[in-house]
Amino acid sequence: MTQEEFQRIAAALERGESAVMERTVEGVRCVRRFVPRERLILLGGGHVAHALSKIAAMLDFAVTVVDDRPDFANHERFPEAERVVCDAFEAAIRTLTVRASDYVCVLTRGHRWDAACLRALLTGTEPSYLGMIGSKRRVKGLLGALAEDGFDAQRLARIHAPIGLMIGAVTPEEIAVSICAQLIEHRRARQETPRPADELEQTNTDMDMLRFLASGAGAKALCLVLDTDGSTPVKSGAVMALDAMGCGYGTIGGGCGEAAAMARARRLLGTNQTAVMEVDMTADAGEEDGLTCGGTMKVYLEGLPG
Numbered sequence: 491m492t493q494e495e496f497q498r499i500a501a502a503l504e505r506g507e508s509a510v511m512e513r514t515v516e517g518v519r520c521v522r523r524f525v526p527r528e529r530l531i532l533l534g535g536g537h538v539a540h541a542l543s544k545i546a547a548m549l550d551f552a553v554t555v556v557d558d559r560p561d562f563a564n565h566e567r568f569p570e571a572e573r574v575v576c577d578a579f580e581a582a583i584r585t586l587t588v589r590a591s592d593y594v595c596v597l598t599r600g601h602r603w604d605a606a607c608l609r610a611l612l613t614g615t616e617p618s619y620l621g622m623i624g625s626k627r628r629v630k631g632l633l634g635a636l637a638e639d640g641f642d643a644q645r646l647a648r649i650h651a652p653i654g655l656m657i658g659a660v661t662p663e664e665i666a667v668s669i670c671a672q673l674i675e676h677r678r679a680r681q682e683t684p685r686p687a688d689e690l691e692q693t694n695t696d697m698d699m700l701r702f703l704a705s706g707a708g709a710k711a712l713c714l715v716l717d718t719d720g721s722t723p724v725k726s727g728a729v730m731a732l733d734a735m736g737c738g739y740g741t742i743g744g745g746c747g748e749a750a751a752m753a754r755a756r757r758l759l760g761t762n763q764t765a766v767m768e769v770d771m772t773a774d775a776g777e778e779d780g781l782t783c784g785g786t787m788k789v790y791l792e793g794l795p796g
Contacts (some may be wrong), residue, residue, distance in 0.1 A: 493703070495567055496703040496704040497704040497746070499511070499524060500697070500700040500703075501705075502792065503524055504697075505509060507526065508523060508693075509523075509524045512776060512790075513622075513714070513790060514551050515764075515766060515790050516766065518688070518778050520688060520716055520790075521686070521688050521689045521713060522689075522690045523530055523545050523614060523689060523690070523693045523727075524693065525693040525694070526552075527617070528552065528593055529551070529593070530551035530552065530553050530592075530593045530594075530595070530673070531556065531588070531617075532555045532595050532605045533552045533579055533582075533583075533594065533595065533598060534598040534603070534623075535556070535559070535563050536562065536597060536599060538662045538669075539557075539595075539597045540567065540568070540662070541662050541663045541665075541771040542568055542597070542666040542669055543555060543609055544666075545670045546670060547571070548571035548765075549673070550695070553570065553573075553666060554569045554571060554572060554573040554575065554587075555571045555573070555574045555575070556574075556575045556582040556583075558576065559579060559581060561577050564576070564582070564678070569617040569727075577700065579598065579607050580609075580610045581605055583601055583614070588615050588617050589615060590615055590616065590618060591617075591618055592617040592667050593617060593618060593673055593676070594611060594619065594620050594621070595621050595622075595623070595669060596621065596622040596697060598612075598686060601736065602626075602749075604634075608622065608632070608649075609636070609796045612636065612646075612718055614644060616645060618676070619673065620650065621649065621650035621651060621672065622649060622651040622652070623653050623654075624652055624653075625652065626652060629651040629777070633646050633649070633651065633755055636644050644786060650672060652669030653669055653672070654669040654672050655671045655695075656668075658672070659696060664769060665793070673716065675724065676717035676745070688744070690714075691725040691726030691727050692715075692724065692725050692729075696729075696740045698739055698740075699730065699739035702731055702733070702739045707796070708733065708734045708760075708796040709734045709759045709760025709793070709794070710759065710760070710793075710794040710796070711731065711732040711756035711759045711791065711793050712730075712731055712732075712790075712794060713732070713751050713791055715716040715727060715728040715743075715757050715788070715790075716740050716766070716788045717732065717787070717788040718785060718786070718788070719762055719786050720772065720784045720785020721784040721785050722743065722747075722785040722786070723744060723745070724742055724743040725749035728740075728742040728743060732752060732755050732756060734760070734796075736756050736759075740744075742787070742789065743787070747769040747771050747787060750767075750769055751769060751789045751791065752766065755791045755793075756792055758791055758792065760794070761793035761795070762793060762794075762795060763792075763793050764791060764792045764793070765790075765791045765792075766788065766789070766790055766791070767788075767789050768786055768787070768788055768789075769786060769787040769788075769789055771786065771787070
């Protein structure tokens with residue numbers, strides 16, 4: 491694949507569009523789809539949001555934080571957020587234009603602001619995920635009041651409230667973990683729809699890796715997992731790139747399996763040559779080398795000129 495083609499993929503993702511990378515390997519067409527990161531809107535910039543923003547960014551969500559207090563809505567407090575909005579909640583919701591693919595967490599400082607957020611959200615496009623923090627009593631009272639005001643009962647029933655998985659969380663950090671666990675659960679449930687036979691499983695996007703591949707930063711190599719069997723650390727579609735120093739961008743699972751693929755890929759740096767290798771991480775083959783996962787991976791390797 492040429493530098494221009496990676497530039498096309500990166501540009502599409504930056505516009506919020508999906509993009510594909512195609513390869514024909516051993517006569518079989520393989521499609522690696524790249525999907526833009528889901529936007530996670532945090533309505534409220536308190537302690538839970540502070541912890542949640544950090545964890546969610548690590549989970550590849552594009553985080554937007556909203557609060558009407560300048561001391562809570564600033565990039566110094568939320569450096570990992572892509573966007574921080576200081577405005578009244580209803581006005582910010584209108585400005586952000588909630589999409590059907592969005593995840594929204596209502597984490598305000600009180601019942602009054604929770605109600606304002608839900609009223610604004612329930613009159614617009616329904617996000618993929620909507621959750622609200624609060625005790626069971628508080629949640630029940632607010633949702634009951636909204637139902638009495640004529641808001642759709644089925645849509646109200648789809649709100650995750652109280653928010654998060656029930657893991658006994660107490661501290662803001664623990665509550666943030668419980669919310670992130672529910673976000674992951676929702677994300678994976680959405681991805682259970684059948685995919686075309688030639689499409690690889692992973693669709694996550696590492697923009698740093700794609701920008702590197704799209705740049706003129708010298709010779710490169712590409713590693714792409716085509717197939718897996720057993721308890722491998724990644725699924726088909728995991729992808730990474732190497733630079734001329736052998737440093738990696740992205741991951742195909744880490745550990746000795748990734749190191750073996752990188753060592754082979756380094757020999758292809760800067761060439762137009764390709765190779766396919768099997769990485770065996772079963773107990774018999776990998777125990778002495780410290781391979782903690784089982785299973786095998788089939789990995790496609792390609793040298794890319796500078």
